[in-house]
Amino acid sequence: MAAQATREQAQAILEQLAGPNARLRDDQWAAIEALVVQRRRALVVQRTGWGKSAVYFIAAKLLRGAGFGPTVIVSPLLALMRNQVAAAERAGVHAATINSSNVADWADVHARVRSGDLDVLLVSPERLNNPDFRDEVLPALARDAGLVVVDEAHCVSDWGHDFRPDYRRIRTLIAELGADVPVLATTATANDRVVADVVTQLGVGGGDTLVLRGGLDRESLRLSVVSAGTPAQRAAWLGAHIDSLPGSGIVYTLTVSQAHDVATLLRERGFPVAAYTGSTETAEREQLEADLLGNRVKALIATSALGMGFDKPDLGFVVHLGAPSSPIAYYQQVGRAGRSTDSAEVILLPGREDEDVWRYFASVAFPSESMVRNVIRELDTERPLSTPALEPLVDLNRSRLEMVLKVLDVDGAVRRVKGGWVGTGASWEYDEPRYENLDAARKREQQAMRDYQVTDECRMAFLRKQLDDPELTAGERCGRCDNCTGARYDGHVDAAAAEETRQRLMRPGVELAPRKQWPTGLSKLGVALSGKIADGPAAGRVIGRLTDLGWGARLRRILDAPDGEVDDDVVQAAVKVLASWDWAVRPVAVMALDSDRHPLLIGSLARRLAELGRLTDLGTLQYAPERTPVTAVNSAYRVAALDGSWLAPDSAAIAAVGGPILLVDDLADTGWTLTMAARVIRAAGAPDVLPFALASTN
Template sequence: MTTATTPALRDEAERLLRELAGPEAQLRDDQWTAIEALVVGRRRALVVQRTGWGKSAVYFIAAKLLRADGHGPTVIVSPLLALMRNQVASAERAGVRAATINSGNVTEWDEIHARVAAQELDVLLVSPERLNNPDFRDQVLPSLAADAGLVVVDEAHCVSDWGHDFRPDYRRIRTLIGELGQGIPVLATTATANDRVVTDVSTQLGVGGGETLVLRGGLERESLHLSVVQIPEATARAAWLAQKLDSLPGSGIIYALTVSAARDLASLLTEQGHTVAAYTGQTDAGEREGLEQDLLDNRVKALVATSALGMGFDKPDLGFVVHLGAPSSPISYYQQVGRAGRSTDRAEVILLPGSEDRQIWSYFASVAFPREHMVRRVIEVLDPDRPQSTQALEPLVELGRTRLEMVLKVLDVDGAVRRVRGGWVGTGQPWTYDAERYERLERARESEQQAMLDYQRITTCRMAFLREQLDDPGLVAGASDCGRCDNCTGEHYDTAVDADAVAQTRSRLERPGIDLAPRKQWPSGLRKLGVALSGKITDGPEPGRVLGRLSDLGWGQRLRTLMDGPDGPAPENVLQACIAVLASWDWTQRPTAVMAVESTTHPLLAASLAERLAQIGRLEHLGVLRQRPGHPPVSAANSAYRVAGLADAWETPQLPGSTGPVLLVDTLTDTGWTLTMAARTLRAAGATSVLPFALAAVK
């Protein structure tokens, strides 16, 4: 520094901290060590400290001190909108001029870019996705990389393959760090990192030279009271939570593993008089901000959320965190429960695991990085001179949109492809599929899942177990029992649930029937696969119905058991539930006939259900829509490939000449394309319309 001695600098840092955190705030030793390393030493540092320790204070104070000494703005890479909003508010309290570029403020991007160029900002927060936006990467990022006063990577575990929330866009940060100008300090922060993640991230920070300073503190949280409540049946778990919610302190977060479970639980709790709301990755960005504020201001008892409400959400007095369903990793579990009790003496942390958790973990694991032949196909179809959008690429490869985007981002960082205006191009650079790395990651995932199962069963200290999983340097073997969890105190929650409450909950959750929206548009690029379909779908099915989702709190468990079990006739309780769905169906014209789609896994179940519905509803029974002999099975998740595989898949049925609306019965629906293409077959054979009905939806 040129404008202050180190003692004077610390005095100024203390003053800025008081502006941020209040008149009684004092810098921790490690906070000052980090600030001094960044501002005076111009070093690279990794700070791993528990939630609420004050990591954001380190980079806001360092940003202000560096700016006062004439250095450029600080660039903070931050993963979530909620986190960005909190950080901007915190910065303003300390007089730091901050702005954010993210998907929620597109109309402000040009103005913010101009403010960056005019040196009118102290801090710029960007999402990792922006780092590979062509305009930002080529026009804004080079000047920032050359002139930044400091680069901060928040939630830095996302950089690492070993992190519980790895994101492909974060891999670009390694490239950014490698291109930084001489002497630009870098700070990475996270609350949750075990030894593997710390080693990986600190190595990546060292790209371009310089050893990384690692400041790592203990993870003990004296306010958290951890409990596990074992209630085998899903309906009883939901009823127990509804019964206990009002007794939990303050307001809090209830985590669910899936979007549908969060919605169902929020609806159930609302109907039972609780003030709650659902918060998921599918919630509109503007609505999310309002819901966050409702929780901050205690206008709701709880937000029922997926992991979309996680990193960085800052409510110091959050009174409880409940999980209805266990996360797949102790590391991600600790990160989520760490939201609670930051400024309170006591916060309740309750886990209600379910037998369905492992199936949900398995599903999310199945959409991880694909096999080598699929990735190489992506490289093959890319043109080096003609950009192609993700939408245009989708019909050329056997990958769904989400997985394709992930593959492209990873290949971009690896140098095999490049994102440009208009889409993606191939670079022609050689690329190696790192099978060994992906196998290691799979083994690590399996190990973490087993540890989460072990956490539920242990009789020793739960906090010590979690701290051990995160390689907490402050954990002393044999002397670290927390004295607060249910195992340490012997005080376990009573699992008894009022029988009437269970009955009411079951009645609500098992109310059968969800809407099945028809596909309205053919996927693009079908002509490239030899299928002459494009534009709007004019000969598909009408809106349909499904008995329930596999992830439902009510019907989910029984439907999973049915789909995982041996083939057989439709059980009576399932049949009666289907009749209830049909009876409440507000169709424009009642079906006159019923037909089953041939099932490759449960042909008897599908055929028997259609036959019984025909008998009870006095509908004409048309039998089974059978696949053409020798037609290959269709497993593609990608829409274009799936439609191409289903084209001409069934034998043309011989329908009576006066066939009216047909009820088309299937056992399981996922993408909706099977029912769409089967409906076209019936329409072509003479059915006036087709009403699809499925026992279960995947999600």
């Protein structure tokens, strides 16, 4: 392709993507020229908002127009995929995605790939080793791809702040590409060590590789650190200041439970906020993201699940309740703010307990050699074992076991097949020096995060130094952070407000947020439900989370024990939770959910609550005889399996009580059981259903 003509075409596509006033930067063109004209490989390390996605969408369309095959984009987060598909459509690029949220669409997408109907296919990294995709779709993609893009490429590196074993499988895809197929790797957060490792991992090294690294200063960000004391004091500080922060934003927490607790606390004070974590359902995430984009919420109280790829150019603030363990991860998260505004507030509220969280996550890193070899030993070379079947045989919980299996798969010691995992019989060496070096690097990053909190240097320069910013000069200061300007937030917290917050955080009871959106793809499973949920339950309550330090251990023992009548102390805890429940209309009746595991426990709890609360006891919502236990993990399949699981309750009895019904269960996990059961009760005439469970999983 002629370079000048190609640049003119690239400019025209950029205007379709970003508007008529957009102009192609010289460094953006350098990357596009390397990929399209020279058919080279490139690594682009540029700050958030630089326009990395514009580079690969423009290159994809130019290559497709020249007769090359579709572009394959490996993308780590669903939010990123949704934004990118929408961006592709604006430029007339036919794009589709394969990920865990659209299982029902996979067959259609595979057919479009085979027919050549797609210009861009976005793939989540875990799909690369799905047996059907790996064996039936991936070979054709590797053979025919016009371009391969690895977005958020720091995930490839052991040294990156967000290493993901699934990303290591990208090496297999790239190894099978033709020599003239260009590869683009992009990230905003990579220091020198990560850049070198990504180049090696992706096989994009050598003299013919273009590496583009730009400056990482963010001229709109005003960085501050505030010392506000205990968790309750910091939550109270946030409640006192959130209304004065500009626009809408994100409040990051270190744990899922903290995200839910803070969201509940702020909502009770009248602030429009919501929790967003890794356990939030995909459809709910989409709605929450849309609410934040549309400024319908003041903030999302989020874990790191809301990060890479979420794009709200006018995000006004990012607050951290607790410090991440890595300044590089911190830079990545605060980079969500101020992309198109003159100023955005970035506030860190560190706590002494942060290091407990750091230690916990470090403790669940790659396990010892003996544990890993035990996994290999339990796997047959012919008879596959599923992860749930393997879990009881090895001394690892589900999440750690899945990580080990993924790493062993990349290393060639095990292989994922239909039905689970098999051993390959190949020799495997435990790379102890590598894991020791990783542990040392992790400790250095933790120390750097401690240093960031107390430094009197420019805070932006400090973060840029951690990322080896090539444009940072000695003694440079941003002129915006609290250290540069001397303007600081007061960390003082009113004693009464702090005590009230502490009491609220210590009380038994956790809010159970209702499902708001049906999962996508239900129509393909024969269920006529879509969009917003209009006939589900109201917000509910549980006594505590299984992960809580207080009630968590007690609740786990109750649910693990043989079924029996409820204990008095559990009933008293339930009464306290119900007494503090600020419901709009008090329930007038109680109904238990049928249960395979704990029918006596649930039934006795419902009866005791009816007696103590003077509620009508409506008995149990019974399973239908043809009902089968639900084993599906995917939400769409789970909802489809739950549809029709219960007999219709007595509508005359429900009409007679004439008010909301308290629905009692043992454990709330995905929320779909309570949602589908509530629909059955409401269809029988209940004006509202208030879910109550002993425990929740998150």
